[in-house]
Amino acid sequence: MKGVILREAPGVTVVDLSHGVPAQDVVAARFYLERCHEWFSPGTVHLCVVDPGVGTARAAIAARANGSWFVAPDNGVLDGVLRSDETSEVRRIDLQALHLTPKSRTFHGRDVFAKVAAWLARERVLFEGLGPVHTPVMLDRQEPVLGPSEAKGEVILVDHFGNLITDIPAGSLTPAFTVEIGGRTLRSVGTYGDAEAGECCGLIGSYDTLEVARRDGSAAAELGVGRGAKVRVRRERELPG
Amino acid sequence: MKGVILREAPGVTVVDLSHGVPAQDVVAARFYLERCHEWFSPGTVHLCVVDPGVGTARAAIAARANGSWFVAPDNGVLDGVLRSDETSEVRRIDLQALHLTPKSRTFHGRDVFAKVAAWLARERVLFEGLGPVHTPVMLDRQEPVLGPSEAKGEVILVDHFGNLITDIPAGSLTPAFTVEIGGRTLRSVGTYGDAEAGECCGLIGSYDTLEVARRDGSAAAELGVGRGAKVRVRRERELPG
Amino acid sequence: MKGVILREAPGVTVVDLSHGVPAQDVVAARFYLERCHEWFSPGTVHLCVVDPGVGTARAAIAARANGSWFVAPDNGVLDGVLRSDETSEVRRIDLQALHLTPKSRTFHGRDVFAKVAAWLARERVLFEGLGPVHTPVMLDRQEPVLGPSEAKGEVILVDHFGNLITDIPAGSLTPAFTVEIGGRTLRSVGTYGDAEAGECCGLIGSYDTLEVARRDGSAAAELGVGRGAKVRVRRERELPG
Numbered sequence: 001m002k003g004v005i006l007r008e009a010p011g012v013t014v015v016d017l018s019h020g021v022p023a024q025d026v027v028a029a030r031f032y033l034e035r036c037h038e039w040f041s042p043g044t045v046h047l048c049v050v051d052p053g054v055g056t057a058r059a060a061i062a063a064r065a066n067g068s069w070f071v072a073p074d075n076g077v078l079d080g081v082l083r084s085d086e087t088s089e090v091r092r093i094d095l096q097a098l099h100l101t102p103k104s105r106t107f108h109g110r111d112v113f114a115k116v117a118a119w120l121a122r123e124r125v126l127f128e129g130l131g132p133v134h135t136p137v138m139l140d141r142q143e144p145v146l147g148p149s150e151a152k153g154e155v156i157l158v159d160h161f162g163n164l165i166t167d168i169p170a171g172s173l174t175p176a177f178t179v180e181i182g183g184r185t186l187r188s189v190g191t192y193g194d195a196e197a198g199e200c201c202g203l204i205g206s207y208d209t210l211e212v213a214r215r216d217g218s219a220a221a222e223l224g225v226g227r228g229a230k231v232r233v234r235r236e237r238e239l240p241g
Numbered sequence: 242m243k244g245v246i247l248r249e250a251p252g253v254t255v256v257d258l259s260h261g262v263p264a265q266d267v268v269a270a271r272f273y274l275e276r277c278h279e280w281f282s283p284g285t286v287h288l289c290v291v292d293p294g295v296g297t298a299r300a301a302i303a304a305r306a307n308g309s310w311f312v313a314p315d316n317g318v319l320d321g322v323l324r325s326d327e328t329s330e331v332r333r334i335d336l337q338a339l340h341l342t343p344k345s346r347t348f349h350g351r352d353v354f355a356k357v358a359a360w361l362a363r364e365r366v367l368f369e370g371l372g373p374v375h376t377p378v379m380l381d382r383q384e385p386v387l388g389p390s391e392a393k394g395e396v397i398l399v400d401h402f403g404n405l406i407t408d409i410p411a412g413s414l415t416p417a418f419t420v421e422i423g424g425r426t427l428r429s430v431g432t433y434g435d436a437e438a439g440e441c442c443g444l445i446g447s448y449d450t451l452e453v454a455r456r457d458g459s460a461a462a463e464l465g466v467g468r469g470a471k472v473r474v475r476r477e478r479e480l481p482g
Numbered sequence: 483m484k485g486v487i488l489r490e491a492p493g494v495t496v497v498d499l500s501h502g503v504p505a506q507d508v509v510a511a512r513f514y515l516e517r518c519h520e521w522f523s524p525g526t527v528h529l530c531v532v533d534p535g536v537g538t539a540r541a542a543i544a545a546r547a548n549g550s551w552f553v554a555p556d557n558g559v560l561d562g563v564l565r566s567d568e569t570s571e572v573r574r575i576d577l578q579a580l581h582l583t584p585k586s587r588t589f590h591g592r593d594v595f596a597k598v599a600a601w602l603a604r605e606r607v608l609f610e611g612l613g614p615v616h617t618p619v620m621l622d623r624q625e626p627v628l629g630p631s632e633a634k635g636e637v638i639l640v641d642h643f644g645n646l647i648t649d650i651p652a653g654s655l656t657p658a659f660t661v662e663i664g665g666r667t668l669r670s671v672g673t674y675g676d677a678e679a680g681e682c683c684g685l686i687g688s689y690d691t692l693e694v695a696r697r698d699g700s701a702a703a704e705l706g707v708g709r710g711a712k713v714r715v716r717r718e719r720e721l722p723g
Contacts, residue, residue, distance in 0.1 A: 015484040024457055192537070204586075204588075206588050244497075347673050347686075
């Protein structure tokens with residue numbers, strides 16, 4: 001993919017957002033993209049090819065949201081980004097009109113999406129010229145349940161450190177809380193260094209959601225849980241109405 | 242290596258082709274290079290240092306093939322690229338004439354090859370000026386056996402998804418076939434999504450060879466096989482003569 | 483972090499030094515930085531965020547050493563670099579004066595350090611303008627013990643190949659020696675290819691320290707040792723006084 005991008009858009013800067021998306025995990029990729037894209041410059045082209053349906057009838061899409069561009073298969077991987085900007089717009093990429101004939105049925109990242117991303121980055125094609133306006137597929141999944149005294153969600157990512165990143169938003173957590181996960185009840189802290197040596201705890205992580213961590217270690221290994229594990233938060237006081 | 246490249250050729254774009262070459266696996270690296278180099282711009286310098294013989298008498302070489310440049314140890318890692326262009330040319334890098342005195346006996350990637358690649362990228366040295374014409378070492382390995390009704394080969398790579406990438410070329414496969422691997426017989430499909438949930442299958446992969454995959458999972462884990470596993474394809478009809 | 487760097491310093495070249503630093507391992511990161519920084523161009527900004535104390539009272543610092551810049555938490559990760567240049571200088575980054583208000587208490591790599599590194603790279607702030615001169619935290623660890631006939635140290639890194647990189651400097655090793663590690667006694671060789679097939683051996687590695695390797699394999703797996711393992715070298719002759 002990087003070869004194609006640099007061939008189509010010489011000199012463009014390419015960086016990897018993460019090497020931590022599990023294979024075929026559209027939900028994890030959606031989370032990374034939603035939570036990280038605003039740290040990049042406006043106008044960045046975000047190319048996101050987690051694509052278990054490659055080579056089937058699923059569409060290829062591009063989107064404009066929060067001042068940046070997104071290129072992806074139409075499988076819900078963009079739905080977090082799209083929900084975050086109510087003025088976002090989606091186009092279906094018209095392969096035929098753009099003379100995009102995939103060489104392979106199993107790697108449209110290389111044969112389709114990388115080219116389109118490069119063309120957008122160099123303005124060799126306008127967003128409006130990619131194809132017709134399109135209603136994208138949204139993910140069909142259980143969203144976190146946020147009540148006045150407790151919140152329920154799940155582990156969306158296990159990061160490089162073994163931290164358990166959940167989908168419970170920071171806004172439903174403050175000021176202090178307890179976390180139930182893997183049969184354990186954990187207290188909340190402000191940052192890793194506030195925990196005791198080896199202690200597992202809950203905190204507001206850098207994705208602005210509940211994170212379960214272990215000081216100087218791996219919460220995933222210590223608690224024996226991972227992607228998809230259920231988590232419940234109990235607030236010590238109710239949130240102000 | 243990247244530090245040296247950027248010191249010798251400031252502003253050059255450097256990308257990694259793969260993080261998936263197993264340690265010391267010249268055959269896997271040869272395959273990646275042969276199958277991927279044409280997706281990069283002509284004129285790209287491909288630096289490939291899989292080099293178990295570093296610091297011994299093995300030569301350092303550079304090659305011109307398919308309009309691009311290659312810099313590598315002389316251990317067969319380039320032979321796929323060289324076989325793909327009958328007008329390719331190889332030079333032995335003359336370390337003494339180029340004042341290349343390796344600091345280390347165990348990392349010529351940093352001390353020799355990165356410098357030469359950077360110099361070629363910036364035309365600070367011409368290919369013809371690197372040293373004398375050279376007859377390169379070719380790999381001594383069993384090539385796939387391609388017959389009219391069956392083909393035999395092996396697994397060359399296990400990719401990030403657990404897909405088993407083989408050396409049986411796509412041209413010997415169409416239109417439909419069965420695959421024998423790990424004691425199992427699998428049908429062929431057009432792409433991952435054509436298989437049933439969890440089914441292992443054979444298909445033409447994006448390297449343009451036979452690939453054995455599992456829908457939404459890892460074929461390597463499910464079949465219990467990996468790098469070097471034998472694979473046999475039986476065509477449902479004979480190929481036209 | 484890369485998004486922030488490229489937003490603050492468009493067009494700057496960003497490369498990863500290593501993907502091999504274990505989580506929270508300040509000693510390993512210190513070693514990489516000390517041993518690798520001089521291969522990069524003078525003027526490079528080295529951004530090193532191994533930061534188990536993120537969000538606590540530990541300071542953020544920047545340093546000038548060997549003609550390059552360093553940005554890191556004040557936890558000893560720079561002490562190898564600072565020891566290597568007696569004219570080095572350290573400043574405490576004054577977050578308030580620079581209007582650096584971290585969004586998160588757990589990822590100052592993104593919220594503080596990436597910005598400062600980008601500003602230094604683009605000279606949007608001068609080193610002297612980052613804050614007051616500062617006496618940095620140095621690491622409190624056992625340095626290798628170097629005697630006339632033997633040296634004792636430990637394994638600092640296990641690299642991608644399973645090579646055991648130690649902290650015993652090359653200068654205390656030549657010309658020939660034996661290595662005791664994991665209950666085994668190994669001979670020294672000049673490079674990997676000088677060992678017998680499958681043999682474990684000691685050699686001077688590319689970090690310019692003692693390395694324990696296995697030809698065509700992993701010394702870590704074969705010897706059953708890793709990070710922190712004790713190693714003793716016995717010289718065959720005493721070093722000249």
